[in-house]
Amino acid sequence: MPHIPGIETWIAALLTLACMSFLYKDNPFFRFAESLFAGISLGYFIGITLNQTLVPNLILPLHRDFGQNWDLLVPGLLGVLLYMRYVPKIGWISRFALSIYVAYYIGLDFTRRIHGEVLPQLARAIVPLSKFDSHTILYSLIFSVGVFSVLIYFFFSKEQDAVTRRVARLGxxxxxxxxxxxxxxxxxxxxxxxxGRLNFLILDWIYPMIGLR
Amino acid sequence: MAGMLDKLLSLDRRWIFLLVLLCVGTPIVLPIGLPVTTTGSTRAAFDYIESLKPGDYVWVSFDYGPSSAPENDPMAEAFLRQCFAKKIRVIVCAFYPLGSLGLATNSLAKVTAEYPNLRYGEDYVNLGYKDGAAAVMRRLGEDIAEGFPADVNGTPLAQLPIMKGLRSIRQVQLVCSVATGVIGEYWITQVHSQIGTPIIIGPTAVAAPKYYAYLNAGQLVGMLGGMKGAAEYEKLLAARYPDMARFYQSTRGFTATKGMDGQTVIHAVIILFILLGNVAYISRRAAQKKGA
Structure with a gap:
């Protein structure tokens, strides 16, 4: 029994076709869909950050128990200071908040990168070959040669000679x-x-209209 | 022959787009049912969840948006189905700003409808979205309530039975991050490396190569690479749970296994095009050298 899909399905289907139409050539339908997506994404991002982060993590705790949560005013104020750049006379104030923000993420990322990436992956690259069977040794050898040759390729502090050029080539x-x-x-x-898109177009949009679903 | 190869090199690429569309669309209308083979990293992920006990905690993080939903949705739903089938308690959150919360809510609603005995707040909870994933994860190691003071509906964590006695993510047996982009890496480097919680990643295919380095270094329990990984997981679930086998065979909704027909066909066509393109290029270069 054919039935017309809901308006939300129609909107999604027509916007999908508008986006795909770019594959033929640039056109106003594609540009409309592109602009609509950019605008809605920004609005959605602001809304979700406000409702899911700012309200439960900042505004509600301050409202419910200010005495226990007064320290939240500090990050809240730093956030507000970021927007001072739009007031030219006191724009320099935003740099304080920005510097704290950058410093925090450098600290966070530094530990994350060293402890979570560099050290564990370096440890994996230095494996005693004597401990493994022939199958594992083969993989470990390929792995070690790969790491070594790629590192040589990216070593720019010294001009490559005949040997290092060949190793870099392998890299x-x-x-x-x-x-x-x-x-x-x-x-x-x-x-x-x-x-995913074709599944949606065929199964959720076209099939119901011709009574196949 | 040379003329045909020349024509191929100057072929309007829109014909190729059309062919890709037909190759992907046809298996949706006329499913082939090509077999899916499983790989070690997917089996490791499946076996790890199988080894968990009823009442254990699994944290499922929706770290992707609608743009990669065809790859990531089947993974997330497969994780949820396996956890609920094993009576594992599930904590859901979302870290990807554009749409991950909506996808988490939809997937939870879809899968929990298949298990009518589940109760929100006792067997599973949706903690909602938080901005600044890396910083929030840092807080989760100390106090979950500092990162997520309330669930998605605004209920304080202290009022949710599932969160009783669960203070830190150290007490969680496993984190499954279904991810696009960098957020999956945060779970590995921020939570696994510094707290020790085991991690399973379900990345998009585009992101999968970088996660092999983490897998190889033993920082991941298992990994599902793109739609293929999701299809493998569905196969493992169907083999282990007869109910899910029936579900995956009968569902009219989209599954990764169904998507693999189109993947296989289009990959064969792309390989053919790469070969043809190279033959045409080499032939032309040889002809030019001869001419010179």
């Missing part, structure tokens, strides 16, 4: 293989998005 091969793998995954990812 390029390793990089090319990794780029190839990344490209393959990217194709899979993009096709997945197309599959």
């Amino acid at each position: 390029i091969w390793f990089l090319m293989i990794s780029f190839g793998a990344a490209f393959g995954f990217t194709v899979m990812g993009r096709v997945a998005l197309l599959i």
Whole structure:
């Protein structure tokens, strides 16, 4: 029994087609969809940050128990100071808040990168070959040679000689293989998005209209 | 032959777009049902959740938006189904600003409808969205309520039975981050490396290569790479739970397994195009050298 899908399905379907129409050539429908998306995204971001972060984490605690939560005024004030850049006369005040913000994230990221990325992955790259069977040794060898040759390729502090140039060349091969793998995954990812959109267009929009669902 | 190859090199790329559209669209209308093989990283993720006990806590973080939902939705729903089937308590949150909260709410509503005995606030909870993922994760190691003072409906955590006795993310047995972009990395480097909580990542295919470095370094329990990883997980679930096998066979909704038909067809076509393009390029170069 055919039935007309709801208005939300129609809006989503027509906007999907408008976006896809860019593949044929640039046109006003695509530009409309693009602008609409940019505007709605920004509005949504402001709304969700206000409702889900600012209200429960700042405004409500201050309102409910100011004595216990007065310290929240400090980050709240720093947030307000960021917007002082729009007042030219006192714009310099925003730099204080920005510097604290940057310093916090440098500290946070520094630990995160060293402790969470560099050290564990370095530890994995230094594996005693004697401890493994032949299969693991082969993989560890390829891994070690790959890491070493790529590092040589990116070592720019000294001019390459005949030996290091060959090792760097090997590093390029390793990089090319990794780029190839990344490209393959990217194709899979993009096709997945197309599959998702076509599923929506066919199963949720067209099929109900012709009574197939 | 040379003329045909020349034509191929100067082919309007819109014909290729049309062919891609047909190759992806046809299996949706006429499903093929091609087999899906499972990989070690997906099996490791599945087995880890299988090893958890009823009453354990799993934190499912929705770190993606609608733009990658066809890849990530099936992963998130598969995690939720497995946890609920095993009576594991699930805490849901969202860190991706554009739409992750809506997707989390939709997925929870969809999957919990399949398990009518589940009670909100006791068996699962939705903590909502928070801005500044890395900083919030840092707080989760000390006090969850400092990062998420209330659930998505505004109910303070202290009033939710599921959160009773759960103060820090250290007490959570597993974090599953279904992620696009960098937020999945935060879970590894901020939570696993500094607190020790085991992590499973379900990244988009585009993000998957970088997560192999973490997997290889033993920083991940398991990983589901893109739609293929999600399809593998659905297969493992169907093999372990007969109810889910029936569900995945009969559902009219979108599943990763259904999407893999289109993936396989289009990948075969792309490989063919790469080969043809290279043959045409090499032939032309050889002809030019001869001419010179």
